[in-house]
Amino acid sequence: MTTRISLSPPARAQLDACVHCGFCLPACPTYRVLGNEADSPRGRIALVAGLLDGSVQSDDSAARLHLSRCLDCRTCESVCPSKVGYGRIIEDVRAQLGPGDLPRPLRWGLGALLRRPRRLELMRHPLRLAHRLGVLPAIVRRTLGPDAAALGAAVTLPPASARSLLPLSLTPARAPRGQVTLLLGCVMDLVFPRVNWATAAVLARAGFAVRTPRDQGCCGALHLHAGERARARELARSLIDSLGTEGPVVVNSAGCSSAMKGYGELLADDPAYAQRALRFAQGVRDLAEFLDPLPLSGWRRLDLRLTYADPCHLAHAQGIREAPRRLLARAGLDPLPLAEADACCGAAGVYNLVHPHIAGGILERKIESVRASGADTLVTANPGCHLQLKRGAVRHGWPGRVYHLAEVLAAAMGEAPPEALGGGSWPQIP
Amino acid sequence: MAADPLIAELLAIVGPEGVLSSPAELSVYASDGNPLWRALPRAVVLPREHGEVEQVMATLFRHGVPVVARGAGTGLSGGALPVPGGVIVGMNRMNRVLAIDPDNRRALVESGVINAQLSAAARAWGLEFAPDPSSQAACTVGGNVAENSGGAHCLKYGVTSQHILALEVVQADGRALWLGSPHRETPGLDLRGLFVGSEGTMGVCTRLWVRLIPLRASVETVLAMFDRVEDASEAVSGVIASGVLPAALEMMDQLAIAAVERGTHPVGFPADLGAVLLLEVDGGEEQCAEDTADILAQLQRRRPRAVVRADRPAQRELWWQNRKTAFGSMGRIAPAYYVQDGVIPRTALVDVLRRVTRVGEGAGLRIANVFHAGDGNLHPLILFDPRTPGSVERVLSAGTEVLAACVEAGGAISGEHGIGVEKREEMRFMFSEQDLALMDRVRLAMDPTGRMNPGKLLPTPGRCIDRPGLEAPAAPGS
Ligand SMILES: Cc1cc2nc3c(=O)[nH]c(=O)nc-3n(C[C@H](O)[C@H](O)[C@H](O)COP(=O)(O)OP(=O)(O)OC[C@H]3O[C@@H](n4cnc5c(N)ncnc54)[C@H](O)[C@@H]3O)c2cc1C
Ligand code: SF4
Ligand code: SF4
Numbered sequence: 001m002t003t004r005i006s007l008s009p010p011a012r013a014q015l016d017a018c019v020h021c022g023f024c025l026p027a028c029p030t031y032r033v034l035g036n037e038a039d040s041p042r043g044r045i046a047l048v049a050g051l052l053d054g055s056v057q058s059d060d061s062a063a064r065l066h067l068s069r070c071l072d073c074r075t076c077e078s079v080c081p082s083k084v085g086y087g088r089i090i091e092d093v094r095a096q097l098g099p100g101d102l103p104r105p106l107r108w109g110l111g112a113l114l115r116r117p118r119r120l121e122l123m124r125h126p127l128r129l130a131h132r133l134g135v136l137p138a139i140v141r142r143t144l145g146p147d148a149a150a151l152g153a154a155v156t157l158p159p160a161s162a163r164s165l166l167p168l169s170l171t172p173a174r175a176p177r178g179q180v181t182l183l184l185g186c187v188m189d190l191v192f193p194r195v196n197w198a199t200a201a202v203l204a205r206a207g208f209a210v211r212t213p214r215d216q217g218c219c220g221a222l223h224l225h226a227g228e229r230a231r232a233r234e235l236a237r238s239l240i241d242s243l244g245t246e247g248p249v250v251v252n253s254a255g256c257s258s259a260m261k262g263y264g265e266l267l268a269d270d271p272a273y274a275q276r277a278l279r280f281a282q283g284v285r286d287l288a289e290f291l292d293p294l295p296l297s298g299w300r301r302l303d304l305r306l307t308y309a310d311p312c313h314l315a316h317a318q319g320i321r322e323a324p325r326r327l328l329a330r331a332g333l334d335p336l337p338l339a340e341a342d343a344c345c346g347a348a349g350v351y352n353l354v355h356p357h358i359a360g361g362i363l364e365r366k367i368e369s370v371r372a373s374g375a376d377t378l379v380t381a382n383p384g385c386h387l388q389l390k391r392g393a394v395r396h397g398w399p400g401r402v403y404h405l406a407e408v409l410a411a412a413m414g415e416a417p418p419e420a421l422g423g424g425s426w427p428q429i430p
Numbered sequence: 431m432a433a434d435p436l437i438a439e440l441l442a443i444v445g446p447e448g449v450l451s452s453p454a455e456l457s458v459y460a461s462d463g464n465p466l467w468r469a470l471p472r473a474v475v476l477p478r479e480h481g482e483v484e485q486v487m488a489t490l491f492r493h494g495v496p497v498v499a500r501g502a503g504t505g506l507s508g509g510a511l512p513v514p515g516g517v518i519v520g521m522n523r524m525n526r527v528l529a530i531d532p533d534n535r536r537a538l539v540e541s542g543v544i545n546a547q548l549s550a551a552a553r554a555w556g557l558e559f560a561p562d563p564s565s566q567a568a569c570t571v572g573g574n575v576a577e578n579s580g581g582a583h584c585l586k587y588g589v590t591s592q593h594i595l596a597l598e599v600v601q602a603d604g605r606a607l608w609l610g611s612p613h614r615e616t617p618g619l620d621l622r623g624l625f626v627g628s629e630g631t632m633g634v635c636t637r638l639w640v641r642l643i644p645l646r647a648s649v650e651t652v653l654a655m656f657d658r659v660e661d662a663s664e665a666v667s668g669v670i671a672s673g674v675l676p677a678a679l680e681m682m683d684q685l686a687i688a689a690v691e692r693g694t695h696p697v698g699f700p701a702d703l704g705a706v707l708l709l710e711v712d713g714g715e716e717q718c719a720e721d722t723a724d725i726l727a728q729l730q731r732r733r734p735r736a737v738v739r740a741d742r743p744a745q746r747e748l749w750w751q752n753r754k755t756a757f758g759s760m761g762r763i764a765p766a767y768y769v770q771d772g773v774i775p776r777t778a779l780v781d782v783l784r785r786v787t788r789v790g791e792g793a794g795l796r797i798a799n800v801f802h803a804g805d806g807n808l809h810p811l812i813l814f815d816p817r818t819p820g821s822v823e824r825v826l827s828a829g830t831e832v833l834a835a836c837v838e839a840g841g842a843i844s845g846e847h848g849i850g851v852e853k854r855e856e857m858r859f860m861f862s863e864q865d866l867a868l869m870d871r872v873r874l875a876m877d878p879t880g881r882m883n884p885g886k887l888l889p890t891p892g893r894c895i896d897r898p899g900l901e902a903p904a905a906p907g908s
Contacts, residue, residue, distance in 0.1 A: 026546075047454060
């Protein structure tokens with residue numbers, strides 16, 4: 001069925017700022033793999049312009065395909081001389097085109113599970129059991145294809161969440177210099193609870209009391225990227241309710257911090273929430289951004305040759321590039337240079353499950369540059385990238401380890417996580 | 431599906447990812463870097479290697495279909511604009527550096543390689559590809575060849591033509607040949623030189639040998655800010671007259687500064703500056719220091735508000751990024767721009783600038799000016815809103831007036847952006863009927879059936895592509 005697509009005024013302003021210069025083409029990961037302008041930022045903007053003036057129909061399968069192939073990685077925004085806010089455009093359009101070609105199990109997953117993130121937590125034990133019995137990979141392969149199965153093989157769910165282990169409020173050893181609220185996230189706490197634990201530990205070492213309200217849910221970033229704007233708004237409202245607007249909310253997942261900084265705009269037309277959403281958004285800090293200006297001490301030497309890969313939603317969407325690198329350097333772990341460090345790894349939410357072929361090409365290029373860097377450890381700052389890079393390491397035979405920035409910083413401060421958050425590798429003090 | 435037999439044949443050669451034929455996909459290729467002109471192609475083909483280009487061209491030849499080669503589509507004169515019923519051959523998937531020969535300072539590349547990526551690859555050997563159009567992060571070397579593109583540093587190092595050794599070209603009928611030689615100057619007619627700047631009218635270039643130059647040993651970059659554009663213009667003349675040959679000498683006026691300062695790489699220029707000059711000298715350390723001293727002395731004589739030398743590479747890099755994103759940042763101050771590309775004798779700079787201002791005032795349009803001041807290559811950017819009725823016509827006629835002023839001052843109608851569809855008619859300002867007829871005969875010698883990028887470069891009786899606003903009718907079969 002064709003629906004007439006329209007853009008909200010802020011998105012329309014972004015579209016109008018595009019002068020068709022083409023500078024964004026070589027920066028776009030999908031264009032680099034496919035070499036087709038319909039899969040470039042300028043091309044997608046042209047498709048949207050066509051949808052707006054009616055020269056392209058909303059049920060045109062080619063238009064839908066090329067728009068759905070966008071990773072929403074925002075690399076194009078970083079390089080655009082006219083600062084076209086492309087993400088704003090694509091999210092508006094996706095909200096109207098709907099989730100499109102998401103495989104049914106995924107749509108169900110997004111809809112049912114993430115709507116109530118605690119349901120995700122209820123799935124932990126059944127999933128772990130199925131994994132142990134070896135039935136999970138078979139089910140995943142049947143419903144979502146071999147790539148999702150490979151993803152499953154690269155990670156095992158730890159037995160517990162940080163939500164269940166962290167105290168409601170963690171207090172530092174000395175008198176606190178302030179209080180922060182920690183976002184636990186949905187994917188993060190299911191798959192990488194250790195990162196949440198490490199984040200809390202580092203914040204406490206930096207002198208902050210860390211609040212982790214238990215009833216917090218999902219931030220809605222995945223829904224926003226998948227075009228489920230209404231659901232994203234619902235989630236934003238309830239997250240604001242549970243975390244409150246008093247003060248810094250520290251976020252260790254770049255995708256979430258980026259989305260939460262946009263709450264002001266997301267809820268601008270909701271009279272009950274507009275003001276609070278704006279205040280909330282102003283208090284959101286990505287972990288690296290928050291720690292960067294603080295004095296930190298008590299470093300121990302870790303014996304790692306590491307490099308750092310920028311998550312798109314940190315570098316391109318928030319312009320945070322140097323803070324993570326400076327923090328690693330302060331820990332005595334100056335990152336080795338990495339070619340195309342800010343190029344997308346192809347994770348992009350559930351993208352790798354929907355477009356495995358393209359994501360595979362993007363990922364391979366990433367792992368090859370990591371290999372060429374000579375590092376034995378790869379650091380990132382977002383759970384989607386973390387999973388994808390782990391999978392890439394397995395698939396392309398790169399023998400190194402992948403960590404979140406918080407894990408490396410916590411280890412370099414001499415902290416070690418409880419057993420229940422999963423055994424396996426932890427950056428060791430030699 | 432592929433009811434069109436031509437599409438089916440193309441699919442058999444390049445595979446399903448290599449042929450685009452749905453209306454939505456075709457609309458993406460409707461214009462190049464100048465969206466004033468739009469036309470839909472019948473199909474877009476994206477070959478992956480030379481052999482596929484030969485087969486594709488032979489197939490198109492049998493079907494009697496016109497062909498438009500396309501690189502990154504950053505051209506500003508409509509060179510890669512589709513011709514109705516024609517097929518676009520996009521070179522973007524042929525983007526590899528095939529060999530670097532550091533001893534002989536040359537490289538073999540596919541024509542779809544991106545200019546900046548070639549230089550990045552060469553840098554590992556202490557070399558680079560000299561032509562550096564502002565669009566170098568995106569444009570292809572094949573497009574540079576077809577337009578004979580210039581760039582800031584071409585003032586000292588010469589435009590693209592000087593850096594091309596040999597070209598492999600697939601002609602309209604699918605047969606391939608090499609023009610020029612990777613080794614040395616070749617005797618006989620310089621067909622390589624003829625192809626460079628021919629804007630896709632003589633065949634599709636698939637692979638080429640390019641010259642590389644050593645990285646510059648010593649570089650000094652200077653930024654000079656002026657209250658008045660006239661003082662900056664005089665400073666340009668002063669620098670050149672002093673006998674120094676800068677590697678680059680660029681200028682931006684107040685409105686251009688306003689745009690770049692709102693863009694991705696702001697330098698922090700005061701909003702009330704009249705103009706800024708960006709100069710670079712390079713060479714041996716001693717020479718470089720001497721030239722810099724001369725330049726600084728010249729600049730000081732023209733009442734600058736401030737003169738700054740870059741004290742670290744990151745600063746120089748920022749200044750260049752700022753300058754190179756000037757066109758692209760116009761979206762920050764206007765919904766659209768139309769850039770002209772006139773060349774004038776440097777001595778006429780002040781006068782021509784005044785005329786440009788008057789043209790803008792007469793037409794009620796704002797004009798920002800960016801130039802390669804060192805070689806007198808003027809880029810007035812006429813700002814407008816395409817949704818205002820009649821604006822496009824006003825902009826085009828203002829553009830023509832600007833070009834006429836350049837020619838009257840003893841200059842030319844294009845420095846580096848080519849003629850394309852945009853300035854075909856203005857060719858008559860510069861060339862007699864006899865000149866144009868000779869060009870047409872040479873072109874037909876290279877492409878006897880006239881199917882390579884028809885309607886571009888040379889004025890033709892009657893138009894086959896519509897002027898802006900009137901989209902060309904959909905091609906038969908699409
Ligand atoms: C913001 C901006 C700044 C710019 N700055 C400069 C500048 O400083 N200096 C400058 O000179 N230009 C500049 N340009 C213009 C443009 O970038 C150049 O003309 C560039 O060389 C075009 O390359 P392309 O790959 O985009 O070619 P396209 O635009 O795709 O094509 C240009 C022409 O080349 C032909 N062509 C392309 N590839 C081939 C091939 N393989 N074989 C045969 N014909 C081919 C096409 O048919 C067309 O006629 C700028 C453009 C923009 C948008
Ligand atoms: S770089 Fe920006 S202005 Fe240029 S084509 Fe891309 S989105 Fe448009
Ligand atoms: S968001 Fe990423 S994938 Fe999408 S158009 Fe921009 S650069 Fe390409």
